[in-house]
Amino acid sequence: MGVPDADGQGPPDGLPGLPPEWGRVVVPDDASALAEEARQVRRELRRGPRHTHRPARVRLGLPLLVLLVSMLATLAGLAAVTWPRPQRSGDAPTVLPRATTAAPSAVGPLPALDLVGADDTPVPLRSLLPAMIILVDACACADEVGTAAATAPAGVTVVTVTEGRRAGPATATGVRPLGDPAGGLRSYLHLAAQPGTGVALLVDRQGRLVRVVPELGPATDYRDDLVRLAG
Known part of the structure; x- marks a missing residue:
């Protein structure tokens, strides 16, 4: 046997009892009377994933993107400083001349x-x-x-x-x-x-x-x- 509803009436024969906090449940004789409620439920279901999951992905994705760009910029800077540069063919090594005092040609x-x-x-x-x-x-x-x-x-x-x-x-x-x-x-x-x-x-x-x-x-x-x- 089911549990009586909020008005003290029991559930129809063959149906399980419903939670009392649902209140009085009325089942209309014509199913078309529920069409508007059905459309609203379908609309909420379609709209639900877009409003619940996408903002979470956006909030998580932006910090990760900023962190990735910062890491790439740091690695690029380190590579530019430490990467060995090949000497071009024909380049002569830099030789610093001995410091001398230039003599005047005519004074x-x-x-x-x-x-x-x-x-x-x-x-x-x-x-x-x-x-x-x-x-x-x-x-x-x-x-x-x-x-x-x-x-x-x-x-x-x-x-x-x-x-x-x-x-x-x-x-x-x-x-x-x-x-x-x-x-x-x-x-x-x-x-x-x-x-x-x-x-x-x-x-x-x-x-x-x-x-x-x-x-x-x-x-x-x-x-x-x-x-x-x-x-």
Whole structure:
């Protein structure tokens, strides 16, 4: 037997009892009277999945998409930094040059300096012009100085200058060794001493520096300049 409904009436014969919270259940004689309720139930069923499941997928999908894009961007940045780059054919390795002090090609007239001779007497620089003045405080360069003395034409004085109060020794015939107590020549020309390198200054009769040879080498490098100084 079924459980009575809300009005105290029992269920029809052969039907199970219904929960009392459903209230009074009326079964119409004409089934067409339920058509509107049936359409509403079908409409709710069709609309239900779209409103219940899709927002959940959207709410879950957006954070995952943002996380995936962030991970890909991070991996791409790491690959760009750490990935080895192939060296192109024909590329030469980068070589950093040794820091040097560039020598001026011509700086105008030299100052009226007084150098020091072997007997500690002052020697005015302008009294030796025209001259090839070789700075030998960083390099004795005896062979190169001897070559310059042998190449210099008559009337051109070859002078070796050592920074300090003492003149260096005469390393070749016809060479005048002098000292530069105050280092005036290097200071005026902004020339830093490079170990093992002799620098030559070619000065004409007017005291004008016409050329600087930053590293004294073969006579072919400056022979024509010496001839012009003598002219």
